[in-house]
Amino acid sequence: MSAAWWSQAFAPEGSAAAEGIVKQLGRPSLDPLTVLVREAAQNSWDARTPDGVVDFGVDVRILGDDVAAWRRLLLPGPAEGSGVDLDAVLQPGGVVLVVSDRHTVGLGGPVRAGERASDDEKPDFVQFLRNVGEPSDHQFGGGTYGFGKAIFYRLSRAGAILVDTNTAAGGPAGRRLMGAALGHSWYLGDRRFTGRHWWGHVAPDDVPDPVLDTHAEALAESLGLPGFADGRTGTDIVILAADLGLTGSETDIRERSPHEAATFIASSILWNLWPKMIPDDDGRHMRFRVGVNGSQDLLPAPAAFDELEPFVDALRDVRVGRGAPYSRTVAPKHAGSFAMAVAGAPAGAGRLMIEAAKPFDGPPRHVARMRVAELVVDYLIGPSHPDARFAYGGVFKASEDADALFASSEPPTHDDWVAKGLSGTARGVVQGARSFVQKQLDERLGHGPQAGGVGGQGLGQLASFLAGVVPGRIFGQAAGGTEAGDGERDGVAGGWTGEVDVSGAASAGSGPGGGTAAGAALRRGGRPRVTGTPMLQVHQGLAYLVATVKVPGADVARILSADVDVVVEGGGRESEAPLGAAVPEIMQWRSAGGDVVENGRSVRISAGDESDWYVYATHVPDAVVRFNVSQVSADAS
Incomplete structure (x- = not known):
């Protein structure tokens, strides 16, 4: 089966020009590579199969010696004057980006736009490769009108892509290979063309169709594409002559190398897609791999990074219903949920993988806003933590009832919620959400109205302030007197907080790159942290504060x-x-099963799986206290 380029002429009744399609993204403030991973991952998640974990990968590939096969297959390109010059860009030093997903349904449905999809299929192929601006048909999907696919063309110096897909429908038409390009409108003689081009098998009616079945398999193999030999379904989208963007300072700007681009892409995935890396109640999540020339590495779990861990904890609270509800008096009465977690402020610059595409400066003091699909829209900045040693991360997630209203406020790149231009309920919900989040932050950080007597003086003011400082999963708060059940004074008698302090003692694996082998093993599981709600307990007439510490599994003793x-x-x-x-004084460590008891401040944790421990401290009446847990050493031998 032969394949060639075909250029679309304007129909007598009018057609969409290529310029308009490319400009639909506007001028995003985000780096184009960041827009790419956000848009591509949205598409992949919306196309997930019900029984699998979505595998998503990006390969930065240099053509090198393979360029001859690419030129043989894709040249000659569209006619001169079309703005698509493949001959100039398909060179040995040229770069292609291969964006892949597996355990997705592939681009199925009819191969032509005028055909109706059957009841059990979606017209994904024509929506991606042929049509523009169709509404999303995925409930609570990440995308809206499909304009985001323009980023694939904008990242190509030739405006061209190649799509290889293996669909869940199977059969001879299940494997499809087709190219597309967007240039600019142009004339050939007196005939005007739209600037849209397709590469494929040109049918007798002069309309291009995808190359199918074994022919598609053979052509994809000749180009060195990943293929589907393992039988999994999914899609590979190849961006020809990819523009990797710029890096460096203002006085030393240069193009990114393939390895720098891969690092930036990995960083963009971590900051924008970390919620999809955390399995939901049904185990559904995404795995991400990024690499150069086919050598791809699996990205670490987001909780392995200090900068992301509070956001992860906040999302878990929202998922299990521990978030504060965004409630309204009119429909939708429940419009979202908010949670916040506090952690030690990261000391100095983090690892390059997290720093390369970090969306803000300094320690986290932001709220990740997202819709039901749990794809990060943006990071809303909040006040600094009153204690410079600490940072915090929050999550606001829209409810199912309000999801469509938030979606209507998003630009094509889905990176903001903009109330301007909205009206009625949508405007009220979107504006109200921002005010709700800011109020929650103020209350938790002590910037809201203070409690405790006239003028808010004394211990009541302090307790009210700390009630805002200690929200969420990492921090807990309770009141109690010298004995369990004693009365209160000034609103709060005695309080406590529990937290993880990572700014104290040095630990194996600290510093850029993770340090020693022991440190790497520990990094995989995260760091110990105080969880849940500490309790006031009385034993033989003496009061104790008891905090629960979750210790992640590791390959070494600590x-x-x-x-x-x-x-x-x-x-x-x-x-x-x-x-x-x-x-106050630390008295004892005790394992959750009670089989290990260590008196004093320190305990040795053997190598093994995740475990829970209790820390006992003496109770101080009429005081607010803070637990700090740190790792002081690890045995790499």
């Missing part, structure tokens, strides 16, 4: 240490107790 400090107004640690005042 020594953990706990401290407990009185917190003063402003969130700082009391450096010297008043004369005669009681000072």
Whole structure:
């Protein structure tokens, strides 16, 4: 089966010009490579199969010696004057980006736009390769009108892509290979052309169709594409002559190398798609691989990065219903949920994989906003944490009832919620969501109205302030007196907080790159953290504060240490107790099963799976205290 390029002429009744399609993305503020992974992953997630985990990969490939096969297959290109010059870009030093997904349904349905899809299929092929601006037919999908596919063409220096897909429908038409290009409108003699081009098998009626079945398989193999020999379904989209973008300072700007581009793409995936890496209740999630010239590495779990861990914890709280509801008096009465988690502020610059596409400067103090599909829309900045040693991350997730209203506020790149131009309920929901999130942050960070007597003075003010400092999964708060059940004073008698402090003792694996082998093993599981709600317990007439510490699994033994400090107004640690005042003290570590008990501040945790531990501290009446848990050493031998 022969294949060639075919150029679309304007129909007498009018057609869409290529320029208009490319410009539909506008001028995004995001880096084009970031837009690419966001849009491509949305498409892949919407096309997921019900029984599999979506595998998503990006391969930055240099043509090199393979260029002869590419030129033989794709040349001659569209006619001169079309704006698509494949001859100039298909050179040994040329770069192609191969964006792949597996365990997706592929681009199925009819191969021609005028045909009706059957009841059990979706017209994905024509929606991606032929039509423009069709509404999404995926409930709670990440996309809206499909304009995002323009990024594939914009990233190509020739405006050209090649699509290889293996559809869930199977059969001879299940495997499809087709090319497409967007140039600019042009004239050939007196005849005007739209600037849209397709590469494929040109049928007798002069309309191009995809190359099918074994012919598609043979051609894809000749180009070195990933293929579908393992029988999985999915799609490979190849961006010809990819523009990898620029890097460097203002005085030393240069083009990204393939390895720099791969690192930036991996970083963009982590910041924009981390929610899809966390399995839901049914185990559904996405796995991401990025590499150069076919050598792809699996991206680490987002919780392995200090900068992302509070966002991960906040999302987990939202998923299990522990978030604060965004409630309204009129429909939709439940429009979303908010949660926030606090962690130690990362010390210095993080690993390159997280820094390359980081969407903000400094420690996290942001809220990741997302719709039901859990694809990050943006990071809404909030106030700084009152204690510079800490950072926080929040999540606001739209409800199913309000999802369409938030979708209507998004630009084609889905990277903002814009109330301007909306009206009625949609405008109220979108504007109200921003106010709701800001109010939640103010309350948790102590910037809202203070409680506790006239003028908000005394311990009541301090307790109210700390009630805002200690939200979510990492922090807990309770009130109690010198004995369980004693009364309150000024609204709160005695409080406590639990938190993870990573700014203290050095630990194996700290520093850029993860450090020692032991550090790498520990990094895979994350760091120990205080979880749940600490309790006030009374034993033989004495009161104790008990915090639960979750210790991730690791391949090496570790020594953990706990401290407990009185917190003063402003969130700082009391450096010297008043004369005669009681000072809290760590008494004991105890395993959840009770089989291991270690008196004192430190405990040795053997190598093994994740485990829960209890830390016991003496109770100090009428004080707010802070638990700190840190790793002080690891045994790499």
